[in-house]
Amino acid sequence: MARIAIIDGHPDTDRARFVHALADAYAAGAEAGIHEVRRIDIASLDFPILRSAKEWREANPVDTIHTAQIDIRWADHLVILYPLWLGDVPALLKAFLEQVMRPGFAIDETEPDQPARLLGGWSARIIVTMGMPAPFYRFFYRAHSLKSLDRNLLRLVGIAPVRYSIIGGVEKGGGHRKHWLHCVRQLGRDAR
Secondary structure (H helix, E strand, C coil), rough: CCCEEECCCCCCCCCCHHHHHHHHHHHHHHHCCEEEEEEEEHHHHHCCCCCCHHHHHHHHHHHHHHHHHHHHCCCCEEEEEEEEEEEEEEEHHHHHHHHHCCCCCCCCCCCCCCCCCCCCEEEEEEEEEEECCCCCCCCCCHHHHHHHHHHHHHCCCCCHHHHHHHHHHHCCCCHHHHHHHHHHHHHHHHHC
């Protein structure tokens, strides 16, 4: 049995957004697979944006961020879902990750030349949606936002392996969406 923290990274509170449906499908599959699930919906969180390295290193996280840190620490598998906006993660998700992945929680900077990874032993799945075809994003744009999130954040703090699901053509609707909801539900059931 896995402990899964699902980070729904769509900044829009409108529940009709496909990312929210995918998060629901993953959670339903995980619960059907007898896994424990906690959800973090960044659209509903209120937190400030960090404006300096000093704030990142020294300021205490607000309660909503502290609660998210507790949920992430509790989990052994993270699922991060987001829509591709302007070729990257939405700004609110980026601000959330900057708040959560602070020194003392995600890394230990006691030895500045060799920061310790404090989230070793966790695995992750990144699910990204977009209007363009997935192969175009993967091969022409080289999936840069995924690789950046994987390499420059998740692996930096010790999270590995990191797996991807790239869902393109989300405007197609109908059968295309049903297919992906089924696939993501299966990923949840298998805690992958």
